[in-house]
Amino acid sequence: MVLFSVVETMSLPAKSLVSASSNGIRLASYRYSSQAPKVALLGAAGGIGQPLGLLLKQDPLVAHLSLYDVVNTPGVAADLSHIDSNAKVTAHTGQAELFAAVENADVIVIPAGVPRKPGMTRDDLFNTNAGIVRDLAAVIAKAAPKALIAIITNPVNSTVPIASEVLKKAGVYDPKRVFGVTTLDVVRSQAFVAELKGHDATKTIVPVVGGHAGITIIPLLSQVTPATTFTEAEISKLTPRIQDAGTEVVNAKAGAGSATLSMALAGAKFANALIRGLKGQKNVQCAYVASNAVNGVEYFSTPLELGPNGVEKILGVGKVSAFEQKLIDASVPELNKNIAKGVSFVKGN
Numbered sequence: 627m628v629l630f631s632v633v634e635t636m637s638l639p640a641k642s643l644v645s646a647s648s649n650g651i652r653l654a655s656y657r658y659s660s661q662a663p664k665v666a667l668l669g670a671a672g673g674i675g676q677p678l679g680l681l682l683k684q685d686p687l688v689a690h691l692s693l694y695d696v697v698n699t700p701g702v703a704a705d706l707s708h709i710d711s712n713a714k715v716t717a718h719t720g721q722a723e724l725f726a727a728v729e730n731a732d733v734i735v736i737p738a739g740v741p742r743k744p745g746m747t748r749d750d751l752f753n754t755n756a757g758i759v760r761d762l763a764a765v766i767a768k769a770a771p772k773a774l775i776a777i778i779t780n781p782v783n784s785t786v787p788i789a790s791e792v793l794k795k796a797g798v799y800d801p802k803r804v805f806g807v808t809t810l811d812v813v814r815s816q817a818f819v820a821e822l823k824g825h826d827a828t829k830t831i832v833p834v835v836g837g838h839a840g841i842t843i844i845p846l847l848s849q850v851t852p853a854t855t856f857t858e859a860e861i862s863k864l865t866p867r868i869q870d871a872g873t874e875v876v877n878a879k880a881g882a883g884s885a886t887l888s889m890a891l892a893g894a895k896f897a898n899a900l901i902r903g904l905k906g907q908k909n910v911q912c913a914y915v916a917s918n919a920v921n922g923v924e925y926f927s928t929p930l931e932l933g934p935n936g937v938e939k940i941l942g943v944g945k946v947s948a949f950e951q952k953l954i955d956a957s958v959p960e961l962n963k964n965i966a967k968g969v970s971f972v973k974g975n
């Protein structure tokens with residue numbers, strides 16, 4: 627175990643510590659309690675990972691930010707460690723350091739994997755990203771079986787079942803602790819509704835249910851807070867815009883990747899909500915989880931009450947319009963296809 631980089635500020639001892647090693651280092655061999663949460667970020671050097679790391683480093687609830695990637699982690703960690711917030715930063719690079727990266731983590735956020743290019747669907751990422759999520763989940767099962775796992779890696783509709791199957795195989799699966807991050811759909815919906823209606827975007831709440839791809843993304847415009855009425859024309863324009871917002875960014879980036887900055891914000895919001903839940907501050911967020919909210923499908927995103935055990939209550943889709951119910955019905959076969967693909971990937975491997 628070689629500690630090759632320790633950075634501390636003179637005036638603020640122990641404020642910020644960067645450490646990494648060529649053969650894995652275990653600075654956190656004890657479990658961080660929800661009083662001092664450890665957040666592990668897997669894929670930390672990527673387009674999402676870097677700005678998400680920046681936001682997590684500034685989150686006063688994060689005590690230890692553990693950065694993991696297959697490349698470039700020490701540089702990102704050194705950079706973040708110079709920020710004058712209290713989270714300790716550690717760097718872990720490559721498979722040999724993954725165990726230490728996630729060991730005793732309270733929350734693990736996963737944006738590891740390849741993004742789309744124009745013309746691709748999220749499902750086109752399956753062949754590369756399925757194996758990445760499976761392998762990360764296998765180590766998490768051993769090193770941090772109690773962690774709350776927030777999966778950003780696409781296709782989320784399949785990667786959540788993949789991680790869940792791996793945890794099941796290892797005998798440590800808890801459906802209350804595995805989340806597909808759909809917060810970006812909520813963030814976008816809130817931005818678009820606020821823009822359309824002249825509302826304060828920071829006070830606009832739009833639940834989004836279903837999954838995280840195309841027709842499985844279902845904004846519940848009938849449930850917007852503050853209560854807002856939409857014309858049929860508005861609904862039929864806004865709904866597909868929200869469903870295709872990821873593609874809008876992919877096309878605008880023209881080959882340079884997909885949403886990173888808005889996703890980083892969304893990921894930081896969701897991680898913060900999970901930590902607040904762990905600390906007993908119950909709060910409601912939408913996320914894609916194992917769910918009985920809708921008949922005939924095993925994973926579905928709805929508003930959830932988050933608490934000390936992860937999902938405390940599945941709040942369901944609530945009262946929806948006839949238009950929204952049609953979208954929910956249409957999403958079920960598509961989700962089942964995505965889920966079955968993920969499950970058989972693990973069972974057949």
Ligand SMILES: NC(=O)c1ccc[n+]([C@@H]2O[C@H](COP(=O)([O-])OP(=O)(O)OC[C@H]3O[C@@H](n4cnc5c(N)ncnc54)[C@H](O)[C@@H]3O)[C@@H](O)[C@H]2O)c1
Binds near residue numbers: 741751755811885
């Ligand atoms: N859920 C959502 O709403 C949402 C939003 C945006 C992007 N995404 C998805 O997030 C993923 C990442 O996007 P990005 O723009 O950050 O991509 P990116 O290519 O910029 O970064 C991915 C990072 O993952 C790392 N990585 C690859 N294999 C790894 C492994 N085995 N272990 C750890 N790290 C590994 C890479 O080195 C890279 O640093 C993509 O799959 C993308 O589709 C999801």
Ligand SMILES: O=C(O)C[C@H](O)C(=O)O
Binds near residue numbers: 741838871873876
């Ligand atoms: O669209 C993508 O491929 C990335 C992400 O899922 C998004 O919604 O922006």
